[in-house]
Amino acid sequence: MRADHSRPTGPATGPADPSVTVRDSMTTSLPPDTDTPPDPAAGLLLPVPDDDGAPFWEYAARGELRVQTCADCDEPRFPPRPCCPHCQSFGARWQRMSGRGRIWSYVLAHPPLLPAYAALAPYNAIVVELAEAPRIRLVGNLVAAPDAALNSVDPARLRIGAPVKAVFPTPPGGPTVPRWMLERP
Amino acid sequence: MGATLKDATAIVGIGQTPFAKRLPESEKALACRAIIAALDDAGIAPSEVDAFASYTMEETDEVEIAKSIGAGDVTHFSRVGFGGGGSCATVGHLAAAIATGQASVGVAWRSRKRGSGPRPWTSTRVQLPTPAQWTRPFGLLRPADEIGMLARRYMHEYGATRDHFFNVALACRNRANQNPAAMMYDRPLTREMYMTARWISEPLCLFDNCLETDGALACVVVSAARARDCRRRPVYVHAAAQGLPAQHHGMVNYWNDDPLSGPAWTAARHLWKGSDLGPQDVDVAQIYDAFTPLIPLSLEGYGFCGRGEGAAFTEGGALEIGGRLPLNTGGGGLSEAYVHGFNLIIEGVRQLRGTSTAQVPGAATCLVTAGEGVPTSALLLRS
Numbered sequence: 383m384r385a386d387h388s389r390p391t392g393p394a395t396g397p398a399d400p401s402v403t404v405r406d407s408m409t410t411s412l413p414p415d416t417d418t419p420p421d422p423a424a425g426l427l428l429p430v431p432d433d434d435g436a437p438f439w440e441y442a443a444r445g446e447l448r449v450q451t452c453a454d455c456d457e458p459r460f461p462p463r464p465c466c467p468h469c470q471s472f473g474a475r476w477q478r479m480s481g482r483g484r485i486w487s488y489v490l491a492h493p494p495l496l497p498a499y500a501a502l503a504p505y506n507a508i509v510v511e512l513a514e515a516p517r518i519r520l521v522g523n524l525v526a527a528p529d530a531a532l533n534s535v536d537p538a539r540l541r542i543g544a545p546v547k548a549v550f551p552t553p554p555g556g557p558t559v560p561r562w563m564l565e566r567p
Numbered sequence: 568m569g570a571t572l573k574d575a576t577a578i579v580g581i582g583q584t585p586f587a588k589r590l591p592e593s594e595k596a597l598a599c600r601a602i603i604a605a606l607d608d609a610g611i612a613p614s615e616v617d618a619f620a621s622y623t624m625e626e627t628d629e630v631e632i633a634k635s636i637g638a639g640d641v642t643h644f645s646r647v648g649f650g651g652g653g654s655c656a657t658v659g660h661l662a663a664a665i666a667t668g669q670a671s672v673g674v675a676w677r678s679r680k681r682g683s684g685p686r687p688w689t690s691t692r693v694q695l696p697t698p699a700q701w702t703r704p705f706g707l708l709r710p711a712d713e714i715g716m717l718a719r720r721y722m723h724e725y726g727a728t729r730d731h732f733f734n735v736a737l738a739c740r741n742r743a744n745q746n747p748a749a750m751m752y753d754r755p756l757t758r759e760m761y762m763t764a765r766w767i768s769e770p771l772c773l774f775d776n777c778l779e780t781d782g783a784l785a786c787v788v789v790s791a792a793r794a795r796d797c798r799r800r801p802v803y804v805h806a807a808a809q810g811l812p813a814q815h816h817g818m819v820n821y822w823n824d825d826p827l828s829g830p831a832w833t834a835a836r837h838l839w840k841g842s843d844l845g846p847q848d849v850d851v852a853q854i855y856d857a858f859t860p861l862i863p864l865s866l867e868g869y870g871f872c873g874r875g876e877g878a879a880f881t882e883g884g885a886l887e888i889g890g891r892l893p894l895n896t897g898g899g900g901l902s903e904a905y906v907h908g909f910n911l912i913i914e915g916v917r918q919l920r921g922t923s924t925a926q927v928p929g930a931a932t933c934l935v936t937a938g939e940g941v942p943t944s945a946l947l948l949r950s
């Protein structure tokens with residue numbers, strides 16, 4: 383019988399209290415306090431983590447990009463799920479990634495959109511394949527600075543294959559949603 | 568040798584309501600109208616109906632339908648998941664039930680009010696935890712964004728261009744211009760209109776996206792023996808298949824080894840295995856077209872051309888009447904009506920009855936497919 387390593391259990395593997403950083407009962411971020419600068423992510427949808435995905439967001443809040451990986455056969459998998467499709471093991475760890483990758487594809491979204499997104503349109507959404515695990519691809523946004531808005535990069539700069547690096551904004555009103563910057567801005 | 572679906576059942580009745588941006592009647596009333604019209608077309612009394620098949624995002628369930636139309640005792644009812652991916656599976660499930668003696672008269676239907684009702688993606692309350700947590704926070708909100716992502720990659724890998732997507736949009740629009748029931752009947756499309764249209768999710772523009780429609784359709788399935796006594800020429804269900812590929816993720820299929828080989832490939836393998844025919848024998852195709860890039864992807868999946876050749880396949884009028892593979896001859900979801908692909912089934916029946924408004928001369932076999940990019944299904948119909 384193997385131990386179940388699917389969830390972080392302490393400081394060595396993850397934050398002890400996920401509720402500190404992930405407000406899973408809400409769907410949009412709070413308006414910023416009047417004293418703080420405007421949050422470019424205000425009104426955007428927040429992740430609604432499930433049991434399997436929660437550790438990803440907990441690590442992101444600490445500025446770490448981690449991917450669920452089988453504790454037995456070492457295969458990374460995404461999205462997270464209860465057991466390994468290769469060897470059926472329920473044991474998993476969260477493997478830290480370098481945060482480097484390449485743009486696999488992208489779109490530029492135009493209206494009709496939800497209001498907070500329409501205000502930023504056209505903005506980019508990208509899929510990044512990770513340097514260490516090219517089959518692991520994350521949806522994200524290319525931004526000009528960690529806390530910059532979804533439309534902060536000139537669309538002409540977007541290119542399939544462009545090297546990118548994960549950044550971890552810490553908006554005043556909400557959780558950390560990883561974003562991406564060009565390696566060669 | 569086990570049981571086979573091959574030509575064991577037939578579609579003997581079809582019915583539909585008008586298609587419009589807004590129809591005054593409820594989804595339930597529209598469903599009943601389409602079903603009663605289909606039964607009348609078949610010459611079968613509603614009291615003889617003992618099987619129903621529908622697919623998800625249908626708001627009117629079989630209990631409501633059965634008691635409204637006056638069905639008899641119902642002994643088979645099934646509901647397939649994944650929205651537009653389930654259209655052809657409804658007929659497949661009815662065929663399986665009737666071929667194995669579980670029922671004798673089956674009805675499949677689709678009723679939607681997507682023209683006047685809300686767009687599903689605008690709901691911020693009803694979002695499934697997975698995979699929405701991995702996509703929606705980043706503004707990948709709509710099906711157009713999700714498929715646009717695959718389309719951009721497809722263009723990059725295989726040299727597909729917007730002109731290829733235009734070929735798809737144009738073929739569907741040309742057929743709609745021949746079909747008085749189509750929403751775009753009197754609205755021709757030009758290349759200039761396409762190339763200057765507003766973007767929805769680059770690389771997809773307005774004309775790469777399907778319509779938004781209120782309307783309903785239905786069909787009636789019976790055994791081949793019974794079909795010979797019906798009012799119309801039977802259209803046989805030669806083969807039927809569903810497809811959920813290994814490690815498939817739905818419309819955001821970015822997380823497996825080969826995101827560009829979608830459920831069509833799985834459904835096609837099974838469809839052709841259960842058939843006496845191959846892609847070269849198909850006279851006309853009704854291929855699910857919520858977005859234009861789904862056509863080249865499906866042409867590859869169902870074996871009309873090789874991997875990466877789907878875009879080039881559309882060149883030279885191949886999808887027009889008289890071309891290699893006349894496509895979506897009622898106008899499809901892009902230009903007739905978007906009713907989660909059920910109009911493609913009905914148009915397939917018309918082609919094999921010889922009653923399409925854009926008839927392919929002598930058409931004897933028709934492929935109909937359901938939504939690609941989600942767990943899907945397909946039918947091979949023959950006259």
Ligand SMILES: [Zn+2]
Binds near residue numbers: 457467468469470471
């Ligand atoms: Zn494993």
